[in-house]
Amino acid sequence: MKAQPQPKAAIADRLAEARRRTYELIEPLDEAQLNRVYSPLLSPLAWDLGHIANFEELWLVQTVGEREPLHGELGRLYDAIENPRRSRNELPLLRDAELRSYLADVRERALEVLDEVDISPEAEDPLLRDGFVYELLIAHEQQHNETMLQLLQMVEDYELPDALSSVGHHSPGQAPGQLARRFEYPPVREMPHAPPTIRLPGGQYEIGAPATGFAYDNERSRHTVELAPFEIDSWPVTNREYAQFVAETGAEVPLYWEREGDGWIHTAMGRREPVATDQPVTHVSWHEADAFARWAGKRLPSEHEWEAAHPQLDAVGEVWEWTASDFLAYPGFEAFPYREYSEVFFGDEHKVLRGGSWATHRNLMRPSFRNWDLPQRRQIFSGFRCAKDAG
Ligand code: AVJ
């Protein structure tokens, strides 16, 4: 069955919702905080803001609307590939009122263009067909909201907006797409008394996004993989389990953990709170996740195993989950709409993460979604679960 085309008003609402979230996140901050580099691994927030607007201008105004850019060559400052994160504060970035009017002016023009274009399933241009480029823009802003939340962990006394701290629980086995909440902080689940592992039979499994509906290029083509029988933990590794691993092996502790007495405290946003023992461990690197799994007599699941088991996994959407897999192209991959989204990252340098974290907009959570990062990275909301071969 073909999905109903989305009315333009619904797209405009979702663009507005993403923008409200962006502003909500930076609302408590002053200009100095917006422009400061807190870590060489993360952009100043002002860069994310200008980049969000510039990406929107590039695709929704210049490309789709065939308009000239508002500020000439400005786009070069906000090109993620050209400008490494650590030096983004050295660029003559837009600030204050100028930055805010750029965001607003681009949005105004983007909505003007939206009014003019054909986004029906019959549209000739694949960028416009089924509103693809609008889904791309909504997802892009939501993904940058998560990057901003990574940085906000480093901001002393930062208070998360209400919508992020007052959200309900979800029940075990509920698919992430069904969750009502957008963000959750801190993750509030108690570990349920679920069977600790799920066994999946060997056989053929369908992997990747279906041919219709919005997905990134790296999720296609949908294809069949052959999996040997395996077991996968129903629950991600918890802080308690991880602390035991640290105690026995001297492994590196997660980012934002500090020793206090004989326990651990969590220091994100300048707070000092005991580490919540039953919640999934977060801010660990792939190397640590892999070492933990081997220490536990297990291994990380492949991304295929994770996707095959997805409907049965618990606590999906608390933390991004490292997998054993390198970020590689699926058979039949075609870069769309630009090579720098996925293709330039393919290879054995980046590892795939699956699922989503409390900071991930629920719109982005689907079984085929592939996130990726370097194996040493810990500033992302990364945890993991373990798997093993089953005879
Ligand atoms: C998919 C999270 C790795 O942040 O580099 C944002 C998402 N791509 N703008 C990234 C993205 C372009 C991407 N990750």
Ligand code: FE
């Ligand atoms: Fe981006």
